[in-house]
Amino acid sequence: MGLRPARTCRSIDKPAWTRYSKKKPRKSYVKAMPHLSLLVYEMGNRNQPFDYTYDLVAEESVQLRDNALEAARQAANKYLEKSSPNAYFFKVRVYPHNVIRENKMIAGAGADRLQKGMRRAYGRPTDRAARVKKGQAIFTINVKGDHAADVEEAFRRAQRKLSGKYKIVKKPFS
Numbered sequence: 001m002g003l004r005p006a007r008t009c010r011s012i013d014k015p016a017w018t019r020y021s022k023k024k025p026r027k028s029y030v031k032a033m034p035h036l037s038l039l040v041y042e043m044g045n046r047n048q049p050f051d052y053t054y055d056l057v058a059e060e061s062v063q064l065r066d067n068a069l070e071a072a073r074q075a076a077n078k079y080l081e082k083s084s085p086n087a088y089f090f091k092v093r094v095y096p097h098n099v100i101r102e103n104k105m106i107a108g109a110g111a112d113r114l115q116k117g118m119r120r121a122y123g124r125p126t127d128r129a130a131r132v133k134k135g136q137a138i139f140t141i142n143v144k145g146d147h148a149a150d151v152e153e154a155f156r157r158a159q160r161k162l163s164g165k166y167k168i169v170k171k172p173f174s
Contacts, residue, residue, distance in 0.1 A: 003067070003127075009100050010163045012063050012131050017099045030099050034125050037066040038096060043077050044089040044141075050173040051145040055093075055137040056155050062164035063129045064138075066096040072158035076139065079157055083150040089142040096128040138166070142173055 021028045073092055080088050101123030106115050132138060139158060141151050152168060159166050 004102065006065060006068060006163050009065065009127075009129060010063050012061050016097075016131065017101060017125075030125050032125065034099065034127055036096065036128060037070045038073070038092065039070075040073070041092045041095075042090070043073075044080070045086045046089050048087070048089070049144075050089065050142040052143055052148065053171050053173050054141045054143065054148075054151045054155065055169045055171075056139040056158065056166050057137050057169050058132045058134060059165040059167055061132065061134045063098065063131050064094070064096075064162055064164075065100070066128045066130070068162055069094065069096065069130060069138075072161035073139070075161055076141075076154040076158040079154045080141070080150060083153070084143070084147040087144055087147050088151070091140045093137045093140055094130040094132055096130040098129045098131055099125045100127040100129050102126040132164075137169075138162075 077090055103121045103123040143151050155168050
C-alpha cells in the first residue's frame with residue numbers, strides 16, 4: 001500500500017491534531033510523531049545585496065503534506081542552482097505541524113472478518129502537513145533584478161508539485 005492521494009487530506013475543514021508534548025510524551029494525544037520529509041528551510045547565499053523579494057502566495061486555504069512541500073522545494077532550488085548560482089536566497093515559510101491520521105483498512109477477500117469498520121476509528125499518525133491560509137506565503141526568494149525570469153520559472157515548477165492555486169508577488173527587498 002502506497003501513499004494516499006493528496007485529495008484525501010488537502011481540505012482544512014477537519015480539526016487539527018497537533019498535540020505532541022516533548023516534556024511529557026505520555027500525556028500527548030499523538031503518541032508518536034511521523035518522520036518529517038522537509039528538513040532544509042533555507043538555501044542559497046544569504047549575505048548579498050538583493051533587489052527584489054518574490055513570494056509564492058496561496059490564493060485559497062489548503063493543507064499541504066510535507067512530502068509535497070519537499071518536492072516543490074527541490075524542484076525550485078534545483079532550477080535556481082543551475083540558472084543563477086549564488087545569486088539568490090530561498091526560504092520555506094511554512095512548517096508542517098499538523099499530524100494526519102489514517103484508519104487503515106484491510107482490502108481483499110476475507111478481510112471483512114479482520115477489520116472493525118468505523119468502531120474506534122481514531123487512526124494512526126501517518127504523515128504531517130502544513131495548514132496554509134489564503135494570502136499566506138509558502139516560499140520566499142530574494143534575488144537581484146537580472147534574475148527575475150529565473151525566479152518565476154522556479155515558482156512555476158514548484159506550483160506543479162502543490163495542490164491549490166498560487167500567485168507570485170513581487171516587492172522591493174527590504
